[in-house]
Amino acid sequence: MTPVLPEKQYDTMLLNVGPSHPSTHGVLRVLVELDGEVIVRAMPDLGYLHRGIEKLCENRTYHQCIPLMNRLDYLAGEVNNFGFCLAVEKLLGIEVPKRAQYIRVIIAELTRIASHIFWLGTHAHDLGAMTPLFYGFREREKIMDLCEMVSGGRMFPAYFRIGGVAADLPEGFVPEALAFVKDFPNKWKDYDTLLTENPIWKKRTVGVGVMTREECLDWGWSGPMARGSGVDWDLRRDNPYSSYEDFDFNIPLGTREGDVYSRYLVRMQEMLESAKIVRQALEKLPKGDIKVDDPRISLPPKEKVYTDIAALINHFKLIQEGVTPPKGEVYQAIEAPKGEMGFYIVSDGSGRPWRIKIRRPSFVVLNATDKLARGRLLADLIALIGTMDIVLADVDC
Amino acid sequence: MHRAIEFLQERFPEDVQEVVEFRGDTTIVVNPKAIRAILTALRDAPEMGYKYLSMIAAVDYYPAEPRFGVVYNLYSHRYRDRLTLKCLLPGAAPVIDSVVSVFSTADFHEREAYDLMGIVFKGHPNLKRILLPEDFVGFPLRKEFPQRGQ
Numbered sequence: 402m403t404p405v406l407p408e409k410q411y412d413t414m415l416l417n418v419g420p421s422h423p424s425t426h427g428v429l430r431v432l433v434e435l436d437g438e439v440i441v442r443a444m445p446d447l448g449y450l451h452r453g454i455e456k457l458c459e460n461r462t463y464h465q466c467i468p469l470m471n472r473l474d475y476l477a478g479e480v481n482n483f484g485f486c487l488a489v490e491k492l493l494g495i496e497v498p499k500r501a502q503y504i505r506v507i508i509a510e511l512t513r514i515a516s517h518i519f520w521l522g523t524h525a526h527d528l529g530a531m532t533p534l535f536y537g538f539r540e541r542e543k544i545m546d547l548c549e550m551v552s553g554g555r556m557f558p559a560y561f562r563i564g565g566v567a568a569d570l571p572e573g574f575v576p577e578a579l580a581f582v583k584d585f586p587n588k589w590k591d592y593d594t595l596l597t598e599n600p601i602w603k604k605r606t607v608g609v610g611v612m613t614r615e616e617c618l619d620w621g622w623s624g625p626m627a628r629g630s631g632v633d634w635d636l637r638r639d640n641p642y643s644s645y646e647d648f649d650f651n652i653p654l655g656t657r658e659g660d661v662y663s664r665y666l667v668r669m670q671e672m673l674e675s676a677k678i679v680r681q682a683l684e685k686l687p688k689g690d691i692k693v694d695d696p697r698i699s700l701p702p703k704e705k706v707y708t709d710i711a712a713l714i715n716h717f718k719l720i721q722e723g724v725t726p727p728k729g730e731v732y733q734a735i736e737a738p739k740g741e742m743g744f745y746i747v748s749d750g751s752g753r754p755w756r757i758k759i760r761r762p763s764f765v766v767l768n769a770t771d772k773l774a775r776g777r778l779l780a781d782l783i784a785l786i787g788t789m790d791i792v793l794a795d796v797d798c
Numbered sequence: 799m800h801r802a803i804e805f806l807q808e809r810f811p812e813d814v815q816e817v818v819e820f821r822g823d824t825t826i827v828v829n830p831k832a833i834r835a836i837l838t839a840l841r842d843a844p845e846m847g848y849k850y851l852s853m854i855a856a857v858d859y860y861p862a863e864p865r866f867g868v869v870y871n872l873y874s875h876r877y878r879d880r881l882t883l884k885c886l887l888p889g890a891a892p893v894i895d896s897v898v899s900v901f902s903t904a905d906f907h908e909r910e911a912y913d914l915m916g917i918v919f920k921g922h923p924n925l926k927r928i929l930l931p932e933d934f935v936g937f938p939l940r941k942e943f944p945q946r947g948q
Contacts, residue, residue, distance in 0.1 A: 447928060448928060448929035451929040459945075491821050619901060619902045621853075621903025623850075639878045730818075730825065731820065731823050732871055732880065743852060756855075756857045758855035758856075760871075764910075765903055772902075
């Protein structure tokens with residue numbers, strides 16, 4: 402084995418957690434140096450799932466990158482597409498129609514609920530509670546059904562397009578989604594009853610993985626991880642995109658010191674807030690186009706492609722060359738379920754991105770593993786990895 | 799005009815090389831030798847408040863020279879705005895000071911830039927490959943690296 406730790410210590414033990422273990426949520430290896438049961442050092446070793454998505458994007462048109470982005474944080478695939486499309490739209494200097502913006506918000510917030518539910522179930526499962534996982538799948542299944550209605554896909558919907566969304570909401574979507582978000586707070590009470598005052602749950606989470614507000618900023622934490630420590634920051638409210646300013650919602654903050662339990666409370670409240678946003682967006686859903694009316698960006702309607710030579714040419718050129726944004730560099734970040742998800746795109750003026758750098762929240766948060774784990778018990782490492790809500794496809798990219 | 803431009807021109811008159819405004823983003827190209835001092839100043843000055851480093855990206859501008867760009871994206875929670883700093887490095891020996899001592903979060907980002915683009919961060923506490931195996935040869939995000947591998 403290559404020497405990962407600089408100096409050899411004879412009174413401690415090295416233990417590999419992972420790379421294939423249920424509690425690592427994917428292929429993550431944490432090399433832990435143990436003194437008895439106490440962690441002396443914890444070194445995350447990643448890269449087992451590195452697929453070179455940033456490199457792959459450089460040889461594709463912008464549209465062809467969208468399905469790759471789905472596969473970053475695959476529990477919230479649609480949110481990654483959201484960020485990527487917004488970044489390309491910023492590069493192009495366009496804004497999508499209001500209806501498309503609302504539809505995007507609906508899908509993104511439903512995805513946020515699904516992602517948080519999955520986090521809740523697996524996190525609780527890691528710490529010994531099985532029921533929340535089974536309950537969680539009940540609601541997640543409904544959200545995936547809704548995703549399937551709009552796009553045909555469940556895990557990888559790829560429903561967003563540069564300049565709008567692929568198709569309008571199908572018939573029956575609005576009432577079904579409304580019924581879901583109206584009923585959701587009742588279902589939410591089940592998780593709340595199971596965990597919030599549960600003494601075992603509290604023993605495992607209260608006071609574990611404490612981060613102060615300043616430390617969170619220093620380590621680049623964002624989203625629920627930072628809000629659990631009281632960082633009052635949410636990109637949806639502070640740098641609104643895609644009509645988030647039209648909706649009324651709260652930003653839940655941790656009321657205690659930023660520990661695992663506090664982050665649990667924040668994510669729980671966030672699910673309710675997301676349901677609130679979806680409900681408002683569904684009720685206020687404006688009429689109109691679902692993609693920008695520009696033949697250089699959006700595909701023409703299919704029937705026109707068969708009857709109109711100009712539309713046929715536009716269709717062909719868009720498929721072959723894609724959109725061609727001007728030369729320049731932009732950074733666009735969105736509030737993904739796991740925190741700030743950012744896309745830094747360098748365009749050389751051609752139809753393919755010169756460079757895309759993806760700022761993945763899971764990658765950033767994992768950086769602090771050693772800091773959080775030092776001096777804690779080995780069992781706490783499982784709670785810490787769980788609270789980070791990492792997806793290894795998002796970490797490795 | 800972005801509020802940081804005047805601040806940097808006043809404090810670091812020699813080191814601000816270029817200011818680019820594009821689609822509402824402000825990118826300030828600065829001297830790589832001063833990056834640690836500039837980031838510290840932006841973090842500590844109360845009127846700036848850039849206490850959060852969002853990410854570090856490495857860009858290969860081949861065949862341009864200086865060839866590499868190291869991009870720092872900062873956010874101020876107090877003023878709710880962003881600032882992008884960019885340092886340009888020569889293609890022959892891309893070396894820049896590590897900023898881990900200024901922002902702890904730079905650790906993984908710098909290792910990633912080293913791993914995939916081959917940029918050396920001087921003073922990094924643990925500069926080694928992060929995503930690729932340690933015996934991997936070459937830097938895959940460089941433009942000369944073929945997409946299908948070597």
